[in-house]
Amino acid sequence: MPTESPTGKAVRSKRADAQRNQQTVLTAAAEVFVASGVDAPIRQIAARAGVGMATIYRHFPTRADLVTAVYHHQIEACAEAGPNLLDSSDSPFDALRQWIDLFVDFLVTKHGLADALQSDSDRFAALHTYFIDRLLPVSAQLLDAAVEAGEIRPGIQPYELMRGIGNLCVGRDDDPRYDPRRLIGLLLQGLRQPQSP
Amino acid sequence: MPTESPTGKAVRSKRADAQRNQQTVLTAAAEVFVASGVDAPIRQIAARAGVGMATIYRHFPTRADLVTAVYHHQIEACAEAGPNLLDSSDSPFDALRQWIDLFVDFLVTKHGLADALQSDSDRFAALHTYFIDRLLPVSAQLLDAAVEAGEIRPGIQPYELMRGIGNLCVGRDDDPRYDPRRLIGLLLQGLRQPQSP
DNA sequence: TGACAAAGCGGAGCGTTGTTCCGGATATTA
DNA sequence: TAATATCCGGAACAACGCTCCGCTTTGTCA
Structure with missing residues (x-):
């Protein structure tokens, strides 16, 4: 047929x-x-x-194709959550923070996924590409909105933010001394406009 | 003999x-x-x-032993630079920033070294340990001094900072879209005390 | 229904790398 | 120089990624 x-x-x-x-x-x-x-x-x-x-x-x-297929639904969910959060939150910065929380949750619960994403070898190049294609526009939209609202300083590139967050999630995930969320919080803090410019 | x-x-x-x-x-x-x-x-x-x-x-x-031996001198130099910077800088925060610059330079010029440090597998566990043993006290001293001077907020753990910086240096080092130094700058910015508390 | 071609399948097999083992070579000492 | 403790080289084994090829299953059409 x-x-x-x-x-x-x-x-x-x-x-x-x-x-x-x-x-x-x-x-x-x-x-x-x-x-x-x-x-x-x-x-x-x-x-x-x-x-x-x-x-x-x-x-x-390739292995990347398999990983992509396995996590396809969750990646989609994460991508779709971006605009929704922007609608439901009263501040774009809050939406950004919540979305990053989602993204980090996703990364740290899949052992080695963050490592794979940033891998030096290119075994996972296709996976990296898929993440970027799907999620970078979402993060860009959130960033733009937060800049527009004057909540964060402009200039940060979406790719840089995505990869920085991904990088901070790399490595053993059972080390109580290290919680990527704390550092990501610090990063966001550094991104905020000075309260009194 | x-x-x-x-x-x-x-x-x-x-x-x-x-x-x-x-x-x-x-x-x-x-x-x-x-x-x-x-x-x-x-x-x-x-x-x-x-x-x-x-x-x-x-x-x-182990491979970690070999890597350790190869970079032994540079790691020592980095460790010894900490106290020196603290003496020669007029602000502890500045010393911290310069020291982190040194550390990042060291990491990004050795292909895959940052990756190895945070590797999920434990092939490099000894290397991780050596870095921590040697450099964590240095970073702790710099952090303490900056907190003491009221330049950064307290609460950040030296291990967390070291590993965060290491993590941000992970991955391909020839991608013009990503410069770990920018994000580390943001991190430091987030660490600063609010100008007017 | 009963061929028959296309599509799909399984695992043997090759190349690469990590790690160990052991017969032989070599430095040191008496 | 001869004895021996030490060290060396590469063969050998195991684990893994990836491919190839003979066999099986499925869908189709008379």
Whole structure:
């Protein structure tokens, strides 16, 4: 039953077993990521899913594709929360702060995700790109609104903020001496306009 | 020619060829680190040094030991600069800022060093420990002095500051969109006392 | 229903890296 | 010089990423 793709070219939908396998892999990957982080061996995910490694590579050519697929919904939710917060908060700065809280929560609860995002190697380049494409406009909108309202000084670039926050979330997440939120709070403090200019 | 160790036990100094090899390895490692980062394969370092891999493992059981040895002098220099800056600056906050500048310079010029420091895996645990042992007291002294002078608000923990700065230096160092120094400047700004409390 | 081609699958296999092991070479000392 | 404690090199093993290829399953069409 060929159908029509958005590009207009005739396209055949995937075989039923392929779709089933893709879902099985996603579920298994999510479980393994929780247990062993996003750097877990592909073999381990394949074993948990009960499929061969090639199956995973076929559906998700790079590790970044797999990670992206697993967290797709949460990334979308985070992206959509931005405008909503801007509407529901009485101050753009407050909306920015709450949104950053969401973003940080997301990062620190996925072991090694922040590390992957900023990884020096480019194994995760596609993941980095996806985050930027999806979330940078949101943060830009929040920043613009806060600047517009005169709550923060202008000049900070959205990319720089995003990456700085991501960076601050890197590393072991079970160290009681380090709470990225405190430093991010300090960063935001530094961003505020002097109370009396 | 047995000599006396600090513990009082008789100790034989290393064989001459072992000392030579250790130095050769250090030199080669320094060169390879510059070219390929601190994650470079041991084989590569061994080849460059013209020794076997076991020789490297014998002298430097973990990668952290090797990295530590290579950068030992620079870490010491950074540690010693702290008190000196405190003496020569007219404001403790200024000394703190200059010292952080030194620290950041050191981190960003060694490819992947910041990444290694905050690595989620514990391959570099000893390196992290060494940095903390050596530099945390220095940063604590600078912070205390600045708090004492009423230039920054109290409450920030030295460990948190060190790690935050290290984290902000993580990742690709050739991205013109991201300059860790700007964000660190913002952090310091957030640390300042409100001008008019 | 019953072929048959296309699509999909599994795991063996190759290359890379970390780490260890051991027979042989070498420096030191008597 | 000869003995021996020390050190060395690279082979060997394990873990992992990724690919290749013979076999299986699925969808289709007579």
